[in-house]
Structures are given as C-alpha cells and as structure tokens.
Amino acid sequence: MAEHHESEMHVRQEVARWMRAHLKGRFAKLRHRGGPGDEEFEPELRKEWERELAQGGWTCVGWPKPWGRGLPIAQQVIFYEEYARAGGPGRISLLGEGLLGPALLGFGSDGQKRRHLPGIVSGTVYWAQGYSEPNAGSDLSNVQTRCEPQPDGSWKVYGQKIWTSLAHESDWIFVLARGEPGTKGGKGLCFLLMPLKQPGITIRPIRQMTGGREFNEVFFDGAVAAADDVVGGAGNGWKVAMGLLEAERGVSTLGQQLRFAHELELVIAAARGNGAARDPAVRQRIAQAWIGLRVLRYNALRMLAGAESTALSREALIFKYAWSNWHRDLGKLAADVLGPAADVVTDDPAVRPLQQLFFFSRADTIYAGTNEIQLNLIAERGLGMPKEPRGDK
Amino acid sequence: MNLSLTDDQRMIRDAAASFLADASSAAAVRAAVERPEGYDPQLWTALAELGWCGVAIPESLGGLGLDATALVLILEQTGRHLACAPYFPTVALAANLLTHAGSAAARKKYLPPLARGELRATASFDAAGVRARKGTGASWRLDGRVAALPGAAQAQLLVFVARNGVFATAADAKGLSVRPQPAWDATRPVADVTLKGVPAERVDDPARKGAAGRAEALAQLCLAAEQLGGAQQCLDLVVRYTSERRQFGRPIASFQAVKHRCAQMMVKVESLRSLVYGAAASGDPLECAGAKALASETFFDCASEAIQLHGGVGFTWEFEPQLHFKRAQATSHALGTASALREQLAQALL
Numbered sequence: 073m074a075e076h077h078e079s080e081m082h083v084r085q086e087v088a089r090w091m092r093a094h095l096k097g098r099f100a101k102l103r104h105r106g107g108p109g110d111e112e113f114e115p116e117l118r119k120e121w122e123r124e125l126a127q128g129g130w131t132c133v134g135w136p137k138p139w140g141r142g143l144p145i146a147q148q149v150i151f152y153e154e155y156a157r158a159g160g161p162g163r164i165s166l167l168g169e170g171l172l173g174p175a176l177l178g179f180g181s182d183g184q185k186r187r188h189l190p191g192i193v194s195g196t197v198y199w200a201q202g203y204s205e206p207n208a209g210s211d212l213s214n215v216q217t218r219c220e221p222q223p224d225g226s227w228k229v230y231g232q233k234i235w236t237s238l239a240h241e242s243d244w245i246f247v248l249a250r251g252e253p254g255t256k257g258g259k260g261l262c263f264l265l266m267p268l269k270q271p272g273i274t275i276r277p278i279r280q281m282t283g284g285r286e287f288n289e290v291f292f293d294g295a296v297a298a299a300d301d302v303v304g305g306a307g308n309g310w311k312v313a314m315g316l317l318e319a320e321r322g323v324s325t326l327g328q329q330l331r332f333a334h335e336l337e338l339v340i341a342a343a344r345g346n347g348a349a350r351d352p353a354v355r356q357r358i359a360q361a362w363i364g365l366r367v368l369r370y371n372a373l374r375m376l377a378g379a380e381s382t383a384l385s386r387e388a389l390i391f392k393y394a395w396s397n398w399h400r401d402l403g404k405l406a407a408d409v410l411g412p413a414a415d416v417v418t419d420d421p422a423v424r425p426l427q428q429l430f431f432f433s434r435a436d437t438i439y440a441g442t443n444e445i446q447l448n449l450i451a452e453r454g455l456g457m458p459k460e461p462r463g464d465k
Numbered sequence: 466m467n468l469s470l471t472d473d474q475r476m477i478r479d480a481a482a483s484f485l486a487d488a489s490s491a492a493a494v495r496a497a498v499e500r501p502e503g504y505d506p507q508l509w510t511a512l513a514e515l516g517w518c519g520v521a522i523p524e525s526l527g528g529l530g531l532d533a534t535a536l537v538l539i540l541e542q543t544g545r546h547l548a549c550a551p552y553f554p555t556v557a558l559a560a561n562l563l564t565h566a567g568s569a570a571a572r573k574k575y576l577p578p579l580a581r582g583e584l585r586a587t588a589s590f591d592a593a594g595v596r597a598r599k600g601t602g603a604s605w606r607l608d609g610r611v612a613a614l615p616g617a618a619q620a621q622l623l624v625f626v627a628r629n630g631v632f633a634t635a636a637d638a639k640g641l642s643v644r645p646q647p648a649w650d651a652t653r654p655v656a657d658v659t660l661k662g663v664p665a666e667r668v669d670d671p672a673r674k675g676a677a678g679r680a681e682a683l684a685q686l687c688l689a690a691e692q693l694g695g696a697q698q699c700l701d702l703v704v705r706y707t708s709e710r711r712q713f714g715r716p717i718a719s720f721q722a723v724k725h726r727c728a729q730m731m732v733k734v735e736s737l738r739s740l741v742y743g744a745a746a747s748g749d750p751l752e753c754a755g756a757k758a759l760a761s762e763t764f765f766d767c768a769s770e771a772i773q774l775h776g777g778v779g780f781t782w783e784f785e786p787q788l789h790f791k792r793a794q795a796t797s798h799a800l801g802t803a804s805a806l807r808e809q810l811a812q813a814l815l
Contacts, residue, residue, distance in 0.1 A: 340814060340815060343815065344815060349815045352808070355807070355808060355811035355815060356804060356807045356808070356811070358811055358814060358815065359755075359758075359806075359807035359808070359810035359811045359814065360807060362755070362810060362814055363740070363755040363758060363759055363807075363810070364736075366740055366743065366744075366752055366755060367736045367737075367739050367740045367759070368739075369743065370468065370739040370740055370742060370743025370744075371735070371736065371739035373466060373467070373468040373739075373743065374468050374738075374739050374742065376468075377467060377468045377469035377470075378469075386731070386735050387735050387738075387739060389731075389735075390731060390732045390735045390736065393728075393732050394732055394735075394736055444725070446728075447724065447725040447728040447729065448721070448724065448725075448728075450728035450731055450732065451724035451725065451727055451728040451731075452724075454728070454731055455700075455704050455724075455727055455728065455731060456704070456708075457704065457707075457708070457718045457719070457723075457724050457727065458715075458716060458718055458719035458724075460721065
C-alpha cells in the first residue's frame with residue numbers, strides 16, 4: 073500500500089514538473105484556455121501543444137500498451153488532475169483520444185488500430201464525431217444518413233450531420249450511417265471512418281449564442297469510406313457507438329473538477345473585487361457552489377472506487393446531470409456577481425472567462441444527453457421505472 | 466483518497482440495513498412512540514448488544530474502534546428506519562463529544578459504559594445557552610437554558626458545551642429541570658432543559674484546542690447521514706407506491722411527470738451520499754457543515770415529494786411520508802440551519 077502511494081506521488085511530481093518545464097514560452101498563452109466554450113482559441117498552437125505532449129509521452133495515457141502508455145487508473149487520474157492544476161489547455165485531441173481510440177481498441181481490427189491509433193498518439197491526426205443529425209438528436213438511433221456499398225467494397229455516404237465540434241480543424245470523422253435500407257433504430261447502422269478532406273464533404277459552421285463557431289454542419293454527397301474502414305463490421309455500428317459512450321468511468325472527471333474549481337475561484341475573486349461578496353444572497357450561493365463542487369469530487373471518487381465493475385452504478389448514472397446543472401448554476405452566479413459588467417463585451421481576462429462560462433454552460437445540459445434524457449435514463453436504469461413509449465412503433 | 470468501502474464497513478452497513486428493516490419496521494416505530502419511555506427499550510438493548518453504541522469509540526475504551534465512515538453507515542440506516550432508540554443523542558452527540566474533546570479521565574470514566582450502551586446520554590453544542598462558573602474545589606455550576614435537546618428526558622448523563630469548557634452533569638442533579646416537549650416528530654423525543662446552579666464536572670481537555678468545534682462538525686455529519694437515510698427511504702417509498710398505483714390504465718410511475726421527479730430525487734440523494742461518505746473520509750469540518758446544509762434541504766425536498774407523489778394517501782396519518790416530513794423539518798434547524806451553515810462556509814471562502 074505504501075509502495076503504491078509512493079509511485080503515485082512520483083507520477084504527480086513528474087507530471088507537475090513536466091508541465092512547468094513545457095507550458096511556458098510560446099505555449100504560456102494557452103494556460104487555462106481552449107476548454108469547452110473556448111475551443112476555437114489558437115487551434116494551430118494547441119495542435120503543436122498536442123505534439124509537445126506526445127513527445128513527453130503524455131497523450132493517450134490510459135490506452136493499453138502497446139498503443140498507449142497503459143497507466144493504471146489511479147495514475148491516469150493523477151495525470152488529469154495535475155494537467156488541470158497547471159492550467160493545461162483544453163485538449164483539441166479530445167474526440168480522437170477519448171472516443172475513437174477506445175472504440176477502435178474495443179471493436180477495431182488490427183489493421184484499423186495500426187492505421188489510425190498512432191496518428192492520435194502522436195498528435196498529428198485529429199478526429200470529429202458524426203453522430204447527431206437534424207432529426208436524430210435525443211433520439212440518436214434515428215439516423216437517416218445512409219451508406220451504400222460499392223462493388224470495390226468501399227461505401228458511399230449521403231446525408232447530413234450536425235453539431236460536429238471542430239470539424240473544420242479535424243482531419244477525419246467517425247460517422248454513424250444506415251447501411252441497410254428500411255432498417256430502423258439501432259439496427260443496420262455502420263460505424264465508418266472517413267477522411268474529411270475529400271470531394272463530397274462540405275463543412276458549414278454554425279454560429280453559437282457565444283458568438284463562436286466551434287460547431288458545424290457536415291454534408292455528405294457521395295463521400296467515400298474505404299472498405300476496411302467499417303468498425304466492428306457492417307450493421308454493428310450501434311453497438312460500437314454505445315460501447316464508446318459507456319467508456320467514460322470518471323477517470324478524467326477529477327481534472328474537469330479542477331477546471332471548475334478554477335472557475336469558482338474566478339467568481340470568488342470577482343465578488344471580492346466588486347463588493348458582491350458583501351451581499352448575503354451572493355454569499356449563500358457561493359457557499360452552495362462550493363458544496364456542490366465537493367459533491368462532484370466525492371461522486372467522481374465513488375465512481376472510481378467502483379471503476380473495475382462493469383455495471384453502471386447509481387453515482388455514475390447521476391453524474392452528468394449533477395455536474396452539468398451545477399456548472400450552469402455557476403455560470404448564472406458568475407453573471408450575477410459581475411452585475412452590469414456581465415452585459416458588456418470585453419476581453420478583460422477577469423471578466424471574459426466568466427461571460428464565456430455564463431453562456432457556454434447553457435450547452436452543458438443539452439449535449440451528451442439532455443437533462444430530459446438523463447432523467448429518463450436515471451428513472452429507468454437507476455430506479456427501474458417503466459420505459460418511455462415510442463410514438464413510431 | 467479512496468472511497469471504496471472496506472470489508473468491515475460493508476459488513477456493518479449490510480448488518481444495520483437488514484437488522485433495522487426488521488427491528489424498526491414502520492409498525493415497530495408506531496408502537497415505540499406510544500411507549501412511556503419515549504423509545505423502544507428492546508431496540509436500544511439490541512443496538513448495544515451489536516456493539517454499535519461504541520462503533521467509533523477506541524478499542525482501548527471498550528468500543529469497536531472503527532472510523533467515522535462506519536458510524537455514518539449505521540446512522541444512515543437509523544435515519545432511514547426512524548429507529549426509536551436514544552442512539553443519535555448518545556452516540557452522535559455525547560459519545561462523539563467526549564471521544565474528541567474529553568480529558569483522559571472523562572474518557573476513561575464515561576466512554577466504556579457509553580460503548581456498552583449502559584449509559585444513555587445527550588449533549589448540547591449551544592455554547593450561548595449555558596454559562597459555567599467555578600464552584601467549590603474542582604466542581605462547577607451551570608446556569609442557562611437549552612431548548613429542544615434530543616434525548617434529554619431519556620438521558621442519564623447530559624453534556625454541555627459552554628464558552629469556557631465542556632461540562633457533564635447527571636440527570637438527577639439538583640437545579641436541573643428537564644421538561645419533555647410533545648414533538649410532532651415523536652420518533653425523536655426532545656426536552657427543554659433549564660439549569661439553575663447545577664453542579665457539574667468539567668470533562669474536556671483544555672489542551673485540545675478547538676476539539677469541541679470538531680466534535681460539533683462530526684455531529685453535523687452524523688445528522689446529515691441520518692437525513693440521507695430518510696431521504697433515501699422517501700425515494701424508495703415513492704418508487705414502490707407509484708409502480709403499484711394505476712390511473713388511466715397504467716402505473717403512474719410510467720408518466721414522465723412522475724418519473725422525472727423521482728429521478729431528480731435520486732440525483733439529490735446520490736449527491737448527498739457522495740458528500741456524506743466523502744466528508745466522513747476526509748473529516749474536514751467545512752465539508753461536514755456543508756453536508757448538513759445539503760442534507761437538510763435534500764431530506765425536506767424528498768419528504769415533500771413523497772407526500773405529493775403519494776397523492777391523497779400521502780396526506781394521511783396511516784402512510785409513512787408524514788413521519789419523514791416531520792423528521793425532515795425538525796432536523797432542518799438542529800445543529801445549524803442550512804443558511805447559517807452556508808454563511809459559515811462563506812466566511813471561510815470569502
């Protein structure tokens with residue numbers, strides 16, 4: 073046990089030391105930047121940062137060897153914590169490392185792993201996610217984008233994806249498309265890997281309420297996926313996509329919470345600065361936010377305590393709803409603490425991040441399962457209550 | 466920090482859950498509140514025989530020597546089943562205070578009988594309510610008033626935190642008046658205590674600075690654990706009832722208006738559970754205060770929802786929600802209201 077503890081201390085020091093030595097000079101301006109709501113910040117420099125991380129061996133730390141670094145869960149947690157503590161920028165490689173990689177590790181062929189994993193590890197290939205469609209949002213399996221098999225074994229894809237984060241900064245996209253005409257829901261779907269820079273793919277940015285354009289619509293009009301780029305075999309796309317959504321077991325969430333803690337510190341600093349800290353109602357809300365953050369931390373630690381179990385635990389079921397609503401409340405608190413200053417567009421580093429927080433946190437309770445879908449899941453899977461009836465059956 | 470439960474902790478949690486589900490069933494609770502003692506003496510004896518009165522008392526003083534996590538796991542179940550025994554005042558208030566703030570002599574004198582369940586006790590943390598002045602020799606005199614002290618009429622030993630120390634007195638001491646109050650939450654008897662020159666013994670160790678404050682934080686956490694158990698019970702009652710109750714040809718549990726409310730209860734209950742278990746592991750006094758603040762609101766919300774989602778029967782004496790609703794309100798201000806505790810946190814944060 074003591075030995076265990078020592079090796080964890082060692083990793084903690086190693087990460088902290090490495091971050092101090094590398095997140096400086098031209099990378100210094102990336103500190104605390106590029107997170108959710110700020111993903112358009114310096115994309116080229118953040119890709120260089122990914123390559124810097126890769127050279128230090130700090131990409132894909134949780135992937136098993138030989139592909140990744142194979143760190144045990146406790147050490148992965150430490151990496152994410154120390155990365156966030158040092159103000160490490162939002163990872164532009166998030167979808168490749170966090171979603172596609174685990175999907176290929178779970179369901180991909182050896183060839184697919186060999187062709188696609190090294191580019192993610194080295195920080196040279198960036199991925200976008202093609203799941204949602206205009207009519208497949210919460211009802212994700214209602215995918216209408218179709219893929220048609222070609223005589224040479226390749227697939228041609230027709231349709232439209234939406235809310236595709238950073239498609240314009242990505243090289244490849246993983247796409248859910250219907251391979252068997254007439255099928256419904258999760259049946260007959262293919263999980264395809266496609267280069268984004270090819271004829272037949274058009275990317276159109278969507279302007280968000282924050283003013284930013286990190287989401288896109290992606291149009292497919294006969295774009296091609298190679299024969300050996302169907303993951304898990306034709307018709308098994310839903311299984312691959314769902315396996316991937318369950319991959320998250322809280323490993324990176326403690327790092328997320330250190331970012332939240334940094335935001336709460338900014339709110340507290342603003343309240344001290346402008347006198348809002350004297351308002352009894354603001355004091356109550358700041359204390360409540362602090363309590364909520366401790367809840368999230370211990371909830372994540374409970375998730376990690378059960379991380380080896382495959383069953384979805386009660387604490388894991390509530391986690392998305394809990395953190396997203398906590399974060400949204402923090403956004404409103406930030407704006408209320410700022411008062412009229414929240415309403416004026418500014419680049420003031422003490423104000424702008426809180427404005428971003430206020431606006432972008434509105435997305436937290438929508439993406440990756442809306443509040444309403446989360447409550448259905450909690451009621452059905454956590455409490456065993458009856459399933460929602462479908463209107464089209 | 467690792468929040469996995471140890472084998473000991475898991476064992477005690479499961480034992481408390483199954484024992485109390487039976488020994489403190491709804492019927493047993495309703496019978497117990499009618500008893501002249503104000504509690505179920507058989508249940509109290511059984512809890513003592515299981516060793517749970519001494520769960521967090523050191524082994525050298527006759528306890529089980531387990532940590533705060535084991536204690537909150539038991540209290541979660543006593544709260545869930547509204548156990549009618551002076552367990553909370555004796556263990557969470559008095560034994561906790563003496564364990565953490567007591568002098569060596571006081572610990573040696575009181576903790577072994579407390580651990581065996583031979584001594585029923587309670588403690589007040591209301592330092593503004595009690596004044597202590599030097600009497601003759603080593604003795605002290607207490608004056609003051611403490612309202613609605615849990616278990617005071619059942620206690621043989623009463624312990625008071627005053628500004629200048631911690632003091633203990635026997636229930637039959639001269640000048641001590643204990644007036645039981647007919648509480649709406651009959652499962653947790655309370656009494657008003659008046660002290661007029663009551664002879665008392667100083668029981669704290671002046672060298673342990675801030676120990677009474679740390680004991681109070683732990684008492685807040687203990688109450689939060691009981692409130693957590695109550696909130697969980699409200700959720701379970703609602704899920705069971707709405708799954709059985711049919712209207713419009715289907716179980717009302719199939720309506721999203723009902724499902725989502727239950728899901729929100731579960732979010733609150735699990736959030737609270739995470740904080741209670743985490744604060745038990747860390748022992749951080751601010752987290753304990755935060756847990757009590759969150760628990761008061763969570764329990765009241767869940768008890769309110771339990772009444773509402775039971776519909777008409779939720780308003781009756783016969784069904785269980787009202788018992789938890791009354792407990793939720795009564796515990797909401799014990800050991801600090803949510804807003805007072807949050808202000809305490811704000812002072813530390815701002």
